Amino acid sequence: MMPLEVLKHAQDEFLDFNGQGASVIEMSHRSKEYQAVAQQAEQDLRDLLNIPSNYKVLFLQGGGRGQFAAVPLNLLNGSKKADYIVTGAWSKYATKEAKKFGDIRTIEGTETVDGVVKLAPLPEFREDADYVYYCSNETIHGIERFETPKIKSGILINDASSEFLSKPMDVTQFGLVFAGAQKNVAPAGLTIVIVRDDLIGKAAEYCPTIMDYKINADKESMYNTPPTFCWYMAGLVFKWLKQKGGLAVMEQENIAKAAYLYDYLDSTDFYSNNIDPSCRSRMNVPFFLKNEELNDKFLAEAKACGLTTLKGHRDLGGMRASIYNAMPMEGVKALVAFMDKFAAANK
Numbered sequence: 001m002m003p004l005e006v007l008k009h010a011q012d013e014f015l016d017f018n019g020q021g022a023s024v025i026e027m028s029h030r031s032k033e034y035q036a037v038a039q040q041a042e043q044d045l046r047d048l049l050n051i052p053s054n055y056k057v058l059f060l061q062g063g064g065r066g067q068f069a070a071v072p073l074n075l076l077n078g079s080k081k082a083d084y085i086v087t088g089a090w091s092k093y094a095t096k097e098a099k100k101f102g103d104i105r106t107i108e109g110t111e112t113v114d115g116v117v118k119l120a121p122l123p124e125f126r127e128d129a130d131y132v133y134y135c136s137n138e139t140i141h142g143i144e145r146f147e148t149p150k151i152k153s154g155i156l157i158n159d160a161s162s163e164f165l166s167k168p169m170d171v172t173q174f175g176l177v178f179a180g181a182q183k184n185v186a187p188a189g190l191t192i193v194i195v196r197d198d199l200i201g202k203a204a205e206y207c208p209t210i211m212d213y214k215i216n217a218d219k220e221s222m223y224n225t226p227p228t229f230c231w232y233m234a235g236l237v238f239k240w241l242k243q244k245g246g247l248a249v250m251e252q253e254n255i256a257k258a259a260y261l262y263d264y265l266d267s268t269d270f271y272s273n274n275i276d277p278s279c280r281s282r283m284n285v286p287f288f289l290k291n292e293e294l295n296d297k298f299l300a301e302a303k304a305c306g307l308t309t310l311k312g313h314r315d316l317g318g319m320r321a322s323i324y325n326a327m328p329m330e331g332v333k334a335l336v337a338f339m340d341k342f343a344a345a346n347k
């Protein structure tokens with residue numbers, strides 16, 4: 001979901017951007033007008049996250065999956081060892097990709113106790129590892145790590161795709177953070193990478209040029225034609241977030257939305273969520289009907305009430321409510337009201 005104000009703003013100026021007589025999607029990425037759009041978006045993101053000047057912000061393509069390759073290609077440059085914490089599907093895919101490029105150790109990041117999934121204690125990381133990798137919000141499994149893993153030395157990498165900008169983030173804890181924009185920021189097609197200066201310029205010689213952080217940083221994310229519309233839309237969302245009061249305000253809203261839904265799930269036997277409250281995602285809430293034979297009926301009746309995109313990920317089944325930044329509390333309340341009515345009617 002995108003903020004309605006942002007969609008309307010984009011609609012209003014879609015045919016004629018800033019009196020140019022052309023749409024923003026028709027402008028050259030090298031034009032003065034578009035450069036201003038791109039630079040303002042970067043500045044607003046820097047303001048939102050307090051990104052220090054020794055970090056570069058890159059606006060790239062290739063998605064989260066692209067970064068699964070780009071991270072090892074650029075950063076497996078010493079011992080070629082890296083430790084990957086696996087807490088769900090996305091960190092698992094990242095680990096699989098990284099294994100093509102070096103000595104990757106998989107660390108189980110979760111454990112199941114009495115049917116409840118929780119974060120597992122982390123072992124010591126390898127001291128000579130080039131980096132430690134984790135995913136702060138597992139979009140499919142609905143597991144969020146609210147505390148940054150402690151590493152004694154070395155570099156921490158975070159795939160923040162599905163919680164990016166849902167709350168304040170201290171970028172300085174990381175060597176690199178990336179986020180596919182399509183989850184919480186902009187239309188699909190843009191990947192944001194925030195990377196510390198000293199990690200740039202050490203890519204493997206076989207790293208494709210398009211994935212080399214140095215080339216992308218030197219060319220200000222315009223080595224190839226960037227996804228101009230997505231970048232512009234991201235800029236509108238950054239402005240929207242600033243107008244709302246910033247990420248601390250957003251965090252409070254997200255806490256309230258998630259609590260409303262989880263409290264309801266915990267209050268009924270009709271539905272279940274088996275993630276420990278300490279690591280329940282505030283963005284993606286998977287849940288199951290006790291009687292799975294009712295799944296299709298649930299989805300059809302929800303759709304008739306205007307509640308869509310509730311089907312769980314194909315790997316997990318069940319249901320999933322994604323309640324990203326743009327989802328208002330009324331949306332969550334409407335879902336819970338529907339779920340309660342459905343439960344009463346199908347007991």
Ligand SMILES: *Cc1c(COP(=O)(O)O)cnc(C)c1O
Nearest residue numbers: 063064065066090139161162180
């Ligand atoms: C969606 C997602 C990805 C993959 O993103 P693509 O842009 O489709 O490659 C990676 N990591 C996380 C956490 C995601 O939610």
